[in-house]
Amino acid sequence: MKRLGIIGGMGPEATSDLFLKIIRHTPAKKDQEHIPIIIDNYPQIPDRTAFLKGLGESPLPYLLESIRRLEKCNVDYLCMPCNTAHYFLDELRKTTKIPFISIVESTLESLVKSKKSYNKIGLMATDGTFIGKIYHRVFEKEGVNIVNFNTSIQQAIMDSIYTLKCGKKDEAVKLFIEVFSKIIDEGYDCLIAGCTEIPILLPYIEKSSIDIYDATELLALKAVELCYRG
Template identity: 45%
Template sequence: MKKIGVIGGMGPEATLDFYGKIIQSTPAGCDQDHIPVAFEVCPQIPDRTKFIVGQGEDPVPLLIEASQNLINVGSSVLCMPCNTAHYFIDDLSKKLTVPFINMIDCVQQEILRKHPDARSIGLLATSGTIQSRVYHRVLEKNNMSILRVTEDFQNTLMDIIYAVKSGRQKEIVPTFQQCINTLENQGVDVIITGCTELPLLMPYISTMVPTIDPTLSLAESVVKFSLGWPEEG
């Protein structure tokens, strides 16, 4: 098995959720069947969205430091359970000796595998992820168009994400349901919960549209990598 290095803390509860999904995705009959994972949990990494919109500190130096720490303990590959942080993945890859498993690519592969006819993709994500177009660049190459909520709902969605980060999940579920309903009403084929805080709300949400959880997509991919299994599709 190959050791997986995880840059965590963006945010902490999303990191915990990611490890739970790694465990759930591993075909293990005993402790020794689980894959080796190293975590560098660094909540002090500056806010990714604030930097992308020109209002905050560059997170790259701490992302590189966290990556190097994971390499130093023997990680064969790195990953980040944070959608917005993938804006920086090219900069990181140029300065590191170990590759990343890209969460955005994992989502694309899951859509192509499970929903090959999907063309209209609803994206719920941070303003940083939207503005940086990390999903647009990947999905539009496969003839998919991305639909998002209105600017007012986008501001509300950011409030929802920060509420989850502060432990106030249940009180904002009705508002998040409205965001889901807005995309449903636009006739999307698939909805991506494209911020790692948002899947934490999905057990309380009702929708008839298939949803993609990027955290789970990434977890399944890192397990396959560690075990030496080929990716599907």
């Protein structure tokens, strides 16, 4: 069994969500059969979207600092439950010999394996994820195209994400329920929860015919595959 290192704190609740999903997907029959995990919960990492908008400090030195700490813990794999931070993935991979599990690549792999043909794929993510083309660049190499939301819907998604980040969960849920109904009206048949706050809000929406890919859960499944079964 391999040891997993998690660059966490972006945000803390999203990190907790990944940890719980790894536990739930690990077919352990007793404590000792679970994956050993080291979480570097580092909320002081600067806001990724603010940086990509040219409004804040670069998160890269902080991400590298987290990697250095995890290297000292002798982890076998790295991952981070923050989609926007994957803008720096190539640079992070160059600085460490530890294999880095990508939340974006894990999501694409699952979508491709489904062999489903979608007419309109939407990405529920931060503005930073769109600015950095974090999903678009990886997906388009495999011929998978994302149809961006209109400005109003995207702003409402951002509002729900950052309302949750500041601890106002009830308000965030209300905002998300409202914007999700608008997304349904736009005719999307596939959605990617491409911000790690979004899966925390998903349980509060009514079931629909839209296929939703929870990127956090898919990262958890990939981590279990590599660390538990690998």
